[in-house]
Amino acid sequence: MSVNxxxxxxxRRPAGTDQVxxxxxxxxxxxxxxxxxxxxxxxxxFQIREGEIVGLVGESGCGKTTTAMAILRLVQSPGRIVDxxxxxxxxxxxxxNERELRQIRWTKISLIPQGAMNxxxxxxxxxxxxxxxxxxxxxRQPRQAxxxxxxxxxxxxxxxxxxxxxxxxxxxxxxxxxxxxxxxIALNPTLVIADEPTSALDVVVQRVVGETLLDVKNRLxxxxxxxxxxMGLMAQLVDRIAVMxxxxxxxxxxxxxxxxxxxxxxxxxxxxxxxxxxxxxPLKLTEGITHDLRNPPPGCIFQLRCPHVxxxxxxxxxxxxEVAPSREVACHLxxxx
Numbered sequence: 567m568s569v570n571x572x573x574x575x576x577x578r579r580p581a582g583t584d585q586v587x588x589x590x591x592x593x594x595x596x597x598x599x600x601x602x603x604x605x606x607x608x609x610x611x612f613q614i615r616e617g618e619i620v621g622l623v624g625e626s627g628c629g630k631t632t633t634a635m636a637i638l639r640l641v642q643s644p645g646r647i648v649d650x651x652x653x654x655x656x657x658x659x660x661x662x663n664e665r666e667l668r669q670i671r672w673t674k675i676s677l678i679p680q681g682a683m684n685x686x687x688x689x690x691x692x693x694x695x696x697x698x699x700x701x702x703x704x705x706r707q708p709r710q711a712x713x714x715x716x717x718x719x720x721x722x723x724x725x726x727x728x729x730x731x732x733x734x735x736x737x738x739x740x741x742x743x744x745x746x747x748x749x750x751i752a753l754n755p756t757l758v759i760a761d762e763p764t765s766a767l768d769v770v771v772q773r774v775v776g777e778t779l780l781d782v783k784n785r786l787x788x789x790x791x792x793x794x795x796x797m798g799l800m801a802q803l804v805d806r807i808a809v810m811x812x813x814x815x816x817x818x819x820x821x822x823x824x825x826x827x828x829x830x831x832x833x834x835x836x837x838x839x840x841x842x843x844x845x846x847x848p849l850k851l852t853e854g855i856t857h858d859l860r861n862p863p864p865g866c867i868f869q870l871r872c873p874h875v876x877x878x879x880x881x882x883x884x885x886x887x888e889v890a891p892s893r894e895v896a897c898h899l900x901x902x903x
Contacts, residue, residue: 587756587789588614588637588675593650595629595636602860606632606645608813611886614757619783619790621804621821623797623836627856629813630793631680634759637791638677639667654756672703676750678760682742686734692720692745693730699752719748722785723778740771744778751782758782759791764799776803798840801825809833812856812867815886818894829895831872866898874899 595607607629614620622630635641637652639659652659654674662670679685687695696716701707707715713730720729723744734742743763750758760779764772780803783790792804800807800821807824809817809832817830828834854871857863863870866879878898886896 585616586613587616587654588791589651589653590633590637591651591653593633593636593652594648595632595641595645596648598644598646599860604859605813605862606859607636608862610650610810610813610815612808612815612818614789614791616789617783617787618805619779619792619803621800621807622791622793622810623795623800623807624810625795625856628810630795630810631761632813633810634677634761634791634793637759638671638675669703672699672753672755674755675757675759676753676755678743678746678750678758678763680762680765682739682746682766683734685746686742688734691731691733692716692737696745696749696752699749703753719752720745722751722782723748724774724781738771739767740774743767743771743775747775747778747782751786751788754786755788757789757791759793761793762795763792764796765794772799779803797836809836812859812862814867814896815894816868816896818886820892823890823893829889829893829900830868830897831874831899832868866896 590613591611593607593610594605596603596605610629610633612620622633624630632641632645636647637659639647639662641647647660650660654670657670659667659670659675686692693713693716696719697707697712700712700715717727717730720727725741725744725748729737729741729745734745737745747763763779764775767775776799779790779792782788792800794800804821806818806820808815809830811832817824817828817833819829824833825837828837857867857870863880864883865881866872866875866884869875869879872879876898882898884896884898886894887901888894889900
């Protein structure tokens with residue numbers, strides 16, 4: 567591989583247990599338009615195990631955030647979940663009504679949003695925002711006990727106690743993001759979805775927020791989905807990586823194996839695009855643009871941009887299959903479909 571991340575990744579990193587906390591099966595999310603449905607997520611299947619972080623990566627528009635919003639049942643009109651199952655503790659979230667969803671959110675699944683400033687109420691103190699989330703689900707709490715609980719949450723994400731009485735505008739970008747992490751873990755959820763939590767931050771603060779996420783995962787044993795397109799950051803934080811392209815999963819593997827030997831041509835191009843501080847090399851770009859998501863081509867969805875495309879790729883859809891232990895890829899280069 568052209569980028570030497572593999573030797574820097576701790577191969578002994580714990581990857582959780584075999585217990586599955588989230589099972590997504592055949593998920594399809596379409597957006598209605600006057601000229602046909604945009605297939606934002608098309609037949610996506612994966613699972614999250616207890617105590618692991620799975621990175622969901624791909625270029626902008628590939629369906630990462632739509633997948634997360636579908637898991638939380640927050641897809642906005644004209645989007646809709648067309649098909650699929652979303653199982654958390656054997657409960658299919660796709661079939662729940664609004665009242666049942668309110669009970670699941672925050673307690674079973676919570677979200678760390680991409681834009682912390684837009685997610686926090688600018689006219690409420692941090693203590694009131696976290697307190698509201700707790701009391702909405704657990705009822706009225708004794709004042710002192712609630713204060714101690716909020717201070718403990720702030721301490722868990724590395725924030726000083728003075729943040730308790732502050733407003734969002736008084737905090738830096740990294741501090742606001744860590745407040746959102748504190749809110750996400752306030753009710754001890756089984757799964758936390760982090761939607762590009764470091765995208766609006768400088769590299770120093772990115773590292774702080776990334777270390778906070780790892781610390782929370784190790785302390786609480788919570789499972790996470792980390793959404794992003796920074797492959798270098800993924801290499802440092804996640805246990806497994808799911809690569810998305812044009813609404814499909816094209817590769818799924820543990821982080822060490824994926825960086826040591828990426829299989830899918832799109833994954834190879836993503837990793838080759840990471841700048842290296844150890845060697846000079848030309849920047850590799852993925853030529854072309856994604857196909858029209860309303861009219862996917864027959865065969866492989868990556869055929870229009872793939873450097874290894876064959877006639878078979880243009881006619882036969884490669885399924886996502888296991889080609890090695892814990893390695894799944896959707897590419898005709900590795901099997902006969």
